[in-house]
Amino acid sequence: MAETTITAQRLKELLVRLPHECIGIDLRGVARGKYAKVILKHLWWLVRNPDTSLNHRKRAQIIFITLAFSAASAASGVGYAIYTLISRLRARTFGRTPVMRRTRSQVMLENGARVMYVPYEENATNKKRILISPKSDDMYEHDKFLFKYFGKNKISQVFYSKFISQLNIISRILVPKVTDQNSILLIFQIFFLVMRTWLSLFVARLDGQIVKDIISGNSRKFLVDLLCWFLIAFPASYTNSAIKYLQRKLSLNFRINLTRYIHDMYLDKRLAFYKLTFDNQASSSVIANIDNSITNDVTKFCDAICSVFANIAKPVIDLVFFSVYLRDNLGTVGIVGIFVNYFITGYTLKRWTPPLGRLVSQRSTAEGDYYNYHLNLINNNEEIAFYHGTKVERTKVNALYDHLMDQMLLVDRVKVNYNILEDYVLKYTWSALGYAFASIPIVIATFSSGVNNEDVNMREFIVNKRLMLSLADAGGRLMHSIKDIAQLTGYTNRIFILLSVLHRVHSNVYNYGATVEEGEDSSGHNSLTSSDIVRGTLQRNFNGIRLENIDVVIPSKYGKDGTRLINKLSFQVPPVITLGNGNSDSNLNINKKLAFQGPGSSMLILGPNGSGKTSIQRIIAEIWPIYNKNGLLSIPPASDLFCVPQKPYFIQGGTFREQIIYPMSADQYFDMGYRDKELTHILGEVKLDYLLKRDKGWRYLDAVAEWKDVLSGGERQRINFARIMFHKPRFVVLDEATNAISADMEDYLFGLLKRYRFNFITISQRPSLIKYHDLALDISTDGTWRLQNLGTDEVITSIEKEIEMLENKLKNVNVWEGERAALMRKLAHI
Structure with missing residues (x-):
């Protein structure tokens, strides 16, 4: 019992003496409840009073920093705990989670x-x-003038006007305004970078003091300084973690901003994702691998720019702080010598830096080619399997892979000599010079006084050496950043090309890749604008579909002088336009069995392959331009027009319900009050209700599968008719929509369109579809066309002549069968 009392008394005396040894405060006679208040008051006095002991003041600063970071961490933890508790209480009270x-x-x-x-x-x-x-949209129209062409890229240089200009323009997307969240993150990151440098100065001084305590054998000061070391370790660790977190968070935020900006242009009502295929002015690698540019290049660019910022900001801050501190020890001549060494090193490394920007861009292109070919194999695996084309595909994939490996090895190969020079200069030459510069004040002081004070010299040398090594490390990272900047130029150039192309394609006056004539007007701009190339007139909200004097031209760099498929095409559906909706009752609820007065108007477009039939649908859908200035396209509102392409499209990873209601989303479907009972009725109308009789029943609508593989060709085409019945447009354009359907089902589906009085245009090569239409547009390969009313005597006579010709051919069937039997007998004797 007595030993325990003595131990407790000694511990109490030690705790009372410790503040005196550490910060020079005597707590004897102070009540225990006032210890914290008295110590904090004394610490604040030490920090504010420059005349106090340097060691006491330094330790007070360390304690204050540690307390501040500890308080911030504790406040964050308590705040999060309170927020979680309130959320759970509200969830239990109201039965839902507010987050x-x-x-x-x-x-x-x-x-x-x-x-x-x-x-x-x-x-x-x-x-x-x-x-x-x-x-x-005005923002994107305005921004397109920022993404202009800056001339040829001087890849061999690091800081050149084009790179800085590109980065400056892209930064407006990454940090759109001063009050943006990313601006705050940048400020915090700079704050923690400065804090880390300041803490490094504290650690350097404390390191020298601890070495001095060890050399002098002062155990008390050694223990006190060691305690300060453990205290300063907490804010230093917190700062390093915060810097890494902020860098990653900033990279993700940059990626979010840039990706949303790209998506808003790439996937909107102007169909930039489709029109990109016609752009001939852009870099082929970016356009050919647009998926790789949007996914991988954006990620690499955002990571690279945040990494370069941290790798430049930290060394610059270190250079400023350490130089100011070392100037007092080494003098102005020593600091000037250090920076002269840095400039010589920077010039040497810059001169020997390989063209990493160009090499990184080429490597990204090779990665995109390799990725896209594998994607092509996945999308066409069945066709390749039918052809047994494995050998050819393997050869092609191996060639692309070898090219990718060559590009990746080339980047590493050109770095070998550079890395040798870089390591020799930055690691060994600078370390040797650091020892030389750190010894300058000790040599001068010893030579001038003739006295060698080992304790003081040891402390000064340790501090100077640590700061010199930190300064060398800062300079080394700054030199390493030259290589990082060279790689960033490659990513920046690819992202800038991508954004430039998207702005050009997204423009209202996009010229579909037509070459603009050289020459400038008085204002310095090109004399020929996009509006001079695409000069047709578009009329929306029309009560029908009308084409007047339209030249169907394939979009290309030649513009209106490109390949012309059809000359001066003109037609109108329905032939007579009324102000009301009398031509079609397809807007009515299809579930109601009503007696209609008559069918809607219909037209059949016939012609051989390559005559331009599908091109007419592209013009109606506004994805191909009208070049001739006398051309007029009049179309109904988007909600009244539904275009069905040759190849039915199915959402990847979507439910069966989403396939039927496409392009409506499932959330919008339920939000507008639709019910699955209506879809069941529609499936019955197109004879697909047997799909719901599978093992899942109605739940089959929620099934997720690769529907383009699950459904047969005829079922996929009938899904298109189900989409028509669901969306109920007044006008439908069908392109080879029944070529995989049996004759009886084809007859039924066209009768369904007539029964619900849709206006429809059918594109096909089969004259047998004439019986379902009122008009026929016959197109020839020479660009001429003829529009006929199928109810006229002329058309009826031509059809009768065709029937008579077929009947005459059928009379020769017996003769042909006899000839076939004779050939088979000859074959048997061979």
Whole structure:
């Protein structure tokens, strides 16, 4: 018992003496409850008073920094705990979690606004509808003037006007305004970078003091300084973690901003993703590998720019702080000598830096080619299997892979000599010079005084050596950043090309890759604009489909002088335009069995392959331009027009319901009050209701599969008719929509269109479809065309003549069968 009392008394005396040894405060006579208040007050006095002991003041600063970081961490933890507790209490009280989680559900409205559906809790069926204001097309129209061409890229240089200009323009997307979240993150990152450098100065001084304590054998000061070392370790570790987190967070935010900016142009009502294929002015590697550019290049660019910023900002801050501190020890001559060494090293490394920007861009292109070919194998695996084309495909894939490996090895190969020079200069030459510069003040002081104070000299040498090594490390990282900047130029150039092309394609006056004539007007701009190339007139909200004097020309760099498929095409469906909806009752509810007065208008477009039949649908859908200035296209509103392509499209990874209602999303489907009973009726109308009789029943609508592989060719085409019945457009354009369907089902589906009085245009090569249409547009390979009313005597006579000709051919069937039997007998004797 007595020993325990003595131990407790000694411990109490040690705790009382420790503040005196550390910060020079005597706590004897102070009540225990006032220890914290008295110590904090004394620490504040030490920090503010420059006349106090240097060691006490330095330790007070260390304690204050540690307390500040500890308080910030504790406050964050307590705040998060309180927030979690309140959230759980509210969830129990109101039966739901107030924290919303973003989902992939997103709907684009007609005005460009987005509607997102956010569940209240995980796997919840109840969702909150959130409206996001529409993007401004004016912003993209304005930004396109920023993404102009700067001339040839001087890859061999690092800091050149084109790179700086490109980075400056892209930065407006990454950090759109001063009050943006990314601006705050940048400020915090700079703050922690400065804090880390300041803490490094503390650690360097403390390191020298600890060595001095060890050399002098002062155990008390050694223990006190060692305690300060453990205290300063916490804010130093916190700072390093914060810098890494902020760098990663900033990279993700940059990627979010840049990806959304790209998606808003690439996937909107102007169909830039389709029109990109006609752009001949862009870099072929970026356009050919657009998927790789949007995914991999954006990620690499954002990571690279954040890494370069950290790798440049930290060394620059270190150079400034360490230089100011070392100037007092080494003098101005020593600091000037250090920076002269840096400039010589920078010039040497820059001169020997390989063209990493160009090599990185070539490597990205090779990666995109290799990735795209594998994607092509996946999309066409069945066709390749039928042809047994494995050998050819393997040869092609191996060639692309070998090219990719060559590009990757080339980047590493050109770095060998550079890395040898870099390591020799930065690691060994600078370390040797660091020892030489650190010894200068000791040699001068010893020579001038004639006295060698080993304790003081040891401390000064340790501090100077540590700061010199830190300064050398900062300079080394700054030199290493030259290589990082060279790689960043490659990523920046690819992203800039991608954005430039998207702005050009997204423009309202896009010229579809037509070459603009050289020459400038008085204002310095090209004399020929896009509006001079695409000069046709488009009329929307028309009560029908009308084409007047339209030359169907394949979009190319030649513009209106390109390949012309059809000359001066003119037709109108329905032939007589009325102000009301009397020509079609397809807007009526298809579930109601009504007696209609008559069918809608219909037209059949006939012609051989390559005559331009599908091109007419492309013009109606506004994805091909009208070049001739006398050409007029009049189309109904987008909600009244439905174009069915030759190859039915199915959403990857979508439910069966989403395939039927495409292009409507599932959330919009339920939000508008639709029910699955209507889809069941529609499937019955197109004779696909047997699909729901499979093992899942009605739940089959929620089944997820690769539907383009699950459904047969005829079933896929009938899904197109189900989409027509669901969306109920007044006008439908069908391109070879029944070539995989049996004759009886084809007859039924066209009768269905007539029964519900749709206006429809059918594109086909089969004259047998004439019986389902009122008009026939016959196109020849020489660009001429003829429009006929199928109800006229002329057309009826021509059809009768064709029937008579077929009957005459059938009379010779017996003769042909006799000839065939004779040939078979001859074959048997061979």
